[in-house]
Amino acid sequence: MRSLDRGDFNQDIKKRIESVIKDYHLIDKEDRIAVALSGGKDSVLTLYALQELKNKLDFELLAISVDEGIGGYREDGLRLAREHSLKLGIELVEVSLKDEMSLTLDQAAKFYQTACVPCGVFRRYLLNRAAHKLSADKLATGHNLDDEVQSFLMSFARADTRRFNKFGPKLDRIHPKMVPRIKPLWMILEKEVGIWAVLNDIEVHMAECPYAYTSFRSNLKNYLNGLEEKRPGTKRNILNSFQKTFRFDRSEKTIKLYECERCGEPSSISLCKACEMKEKIEKELK
Numbered sequence: 284m285r286s287l288d289r290g291d292f293n294q295d296i297k298k299r300i301e302s303v304i305k306d307y308h309l310i311d312k313e314d315r316i317a318v319a320l321s322g323g324k325d326s327v328l329t330l331y332a333l334q335e336l337k338n339k340l341d342f343e344l345l346a347i348s349v350d351e352g353i354g355g356y357r358e359d360g361l362r363l364a365r366e367h368s369l370k371l372g373i374e375l376v377e378v379s380l381k382d383e384m385s386l387t388l389d390q391a392a393k394f395y396q397t398a399c400v401p402c403g404v405f406r407r408y409l410l411n412r413a414a415h416k417l418s419a420d421k422l423a424t425g426h427n428l429d430d431e432v433q434s435f436l437m438s439f440a441r442a443d444t445r446r447f448n449k450f451g452p453k454l455d456r457i458h459p460k461m462v463p464r465i466k467p468l469w470m471i472l473e474k475e476v477g478i479w480a481v482l483n484d485i486e487v488h489m490a491e492c493p494y495a496y497t498s499f500r501s502n503l504k505n506y507l508n509g510l511e512e513k514r515p516g517t518k519r520n521i522l523n524s525f526q527k528t529f530r531f532d533r534s535e536k537t538i539k540l541y542e543c544e545r546c547g548e549p550s551s552i553s554l555c556k557a558c559e560m561k562e563k564i565e566k567e568l569k
């Protein structure tokens with residue numbers, strides 16, 4: 284088997300990330316881009332790739348890390364987020380669920396079948412709020428091709444067709460306080476992200492979240508990895524199929540957002556999901 288050439292591999296990854304950014308107009312000139320940086324391999328590659336492209340494409344870069352309060356797990360990711368941003372000279376802003384909502388994910392987890400439900404809601408909430416406060420024009424996440432295919436199939440299996448609107452490499456601004464999310468790794472396989480980290484000797488947070496075993500996503504991920512091994516190209520084919528099959532209409536007609544009566548953040552109903560969850564968890568904790 285031929286060994287991989289690091290230079291060629293890096294060039295190929297960079298070229299494909301740049302193509303997604305250009306083909307789907309993810310970044311405009313003079314944009315202020317905030318990277319959601321967990322310290323894991325996907326967000327670290329996103330940070331390095333955007334750092335390399337920022338002068339060429341003329342945009343500003345900063346990073347935001349969220350501490351959800353997962354004891355014995357999140358600390359190491361945060362350490363790596365700090366180290367990588369320091370090395371690249373990128374400003375890092377840290378927000379914690381404890382400071383912002385007076386609770387931790389470890390406290391919230393026991394009231395849900397899977398901890399990923401409150402984790403997803405609170406993380407999206409904190410990232411968007413921080414990005415908006417920092418006047419970011421876009422929030423870049425480390426979602427790769429595998430994540431996208433898993434999310435699509437999860438929504439499909441739950442008949443949650445409203446979530447189809449969240450697919451694609453770019454989510455438009457649908458409320459003045461909602462920072463559009465972009466996914467520069469949209470066409471990159473998770474395996475390739477891992478290879479990038481190893482070839483370039485980049486330390487990334489590899490530990491598995493203690494709650495991962497409870498998630499539907501992790502079952503689906505194992506299943507898709509098995510399929511991909513038997514039939515290489517399956518994941519890309521699924522992504523191509525849903526792009527061809529579904530129309531993603533994100534116009535204001537389909538998604539109407541208001542402001543949460545408690546915190547003022549964007550919400551589709553009077554109380555946003557994060558405030559509703561906080562209220563429920565606080566009642567249970569009393």
Ligand code: SF4
Nearest residue numbers: 398399402492494495
């Ligand atoms: S596995 Fe679930 S609980 Fe753990 S970080 Fe991911 S979304 Fe959060």
